[in-house]
Amino acid sequence: MAHKNSQKRVKPEDRKKKVIGVVARGCTTRSLIIHLQERQYERDDVCIIGVPCDGYVDGKGLKVKIGGADIVEGTVDGGQLKMKTSDGDKTVALKDVLAECCLTCRFNNPIISDVMIGSPAPAMNPDAEYNDVKEFEAKSIEERWAYFIKEMEKCIRCNACRQACPSCYCPTCFVEQSQPQWVGIGEDKTDTQVFQFMRLYHMVGRCVDCGSCVSVCPMGVDLRKFLKKIDKDCFEMFSNRAGSSMEDMPPLGKYDEHHDKQDFIYNP
């Protein structure tokens, strides 16, 4: 019977509206804003339950910190993380094991929400946001290239970064497209570089620095160094921070005739 009902055609206007509740921390609300700006659903299709965020623990970093032991259970007590592990009880300071993106988070409180839970979280350290990028920019071009290929050589193209990314939702990703075939399917390393480059480039004005891609990467590719550069450029060139407000539309979908920088244009 249930199956029969599911097969029945319902006119769009008779369809019951389903509202989805989302428990969202700061970066999740940024993702939601991007989805709303890209018209993936309407604002009243989601009920946003905002929660302030003190940062997430970086699982890989934690594992290294406790010497590779398996964690059985853990509790947070004050600034300390207490765990029962296969190696006995361990305690680490929470601030030592937070994910990199959380340490320099600028939006740790929800930007939009229908309901807020708890009191606003204290600010993290957003001033240090681009320190990594600035340091990398100062290196010579050959050093930068060497670092890029070194990182991309680790990539096994499992596409975990894409699957985990809240901004990657194209029905057909360019990776799977075969006409034209943007990315070769062999194990050629330039294909991996091109794949990564283009996935990173697709994050212009869309990366919310949630750290999902970094945390799911099985090979530990340093994606954040490149994503942060895109974020920095976007802010410097178009003064846009991805998903920072509903009014600030995606930077590549608009233009500003009088203020867009054109100094990169070649003039013989």
Add this chain to the structure above:
Amino acid sequence: MSENSANKEWEPKIVAIVCNWCTYAGADLAGISRIQYPPNVRIIRVPCTGRINPFYIVKALQEGADGVLVSGCHPGECHYISGNLVACRKFAMLKSFLNYIGIEGDRTMFTWVSASEGDRFAQVIRGVTTKVKALGPANKMVKKF
């Protein structure tokens, strides 16, 4: 082929992706006016620079182009009103990001050439060819076939 070209000076291969309404017409004018410019450039005509997927540029670099030139109408003169301005933002990001990962900025060039600027078109091609020549053959992100 490599034997023949071994003693010749190396010549760069440059892919120029140009818009139909301005730069392509400008190139046409350069041809009609018999202005000489280096033959290193392979022109691809697209309806508008806004039509160019940044992937075209990355793909061209991967498949062995030593340089990529993108050229469209001057700001405010786009046949489709704002295609070049939207493209301008895309390219600003792309160029900066390519440079960040270590691909020389001079390999990807962006410029505006209008339909009446045959002379400028020849100048641009000369300039780009000289710059790419100075960099030498592309060896980053180039696929070996």
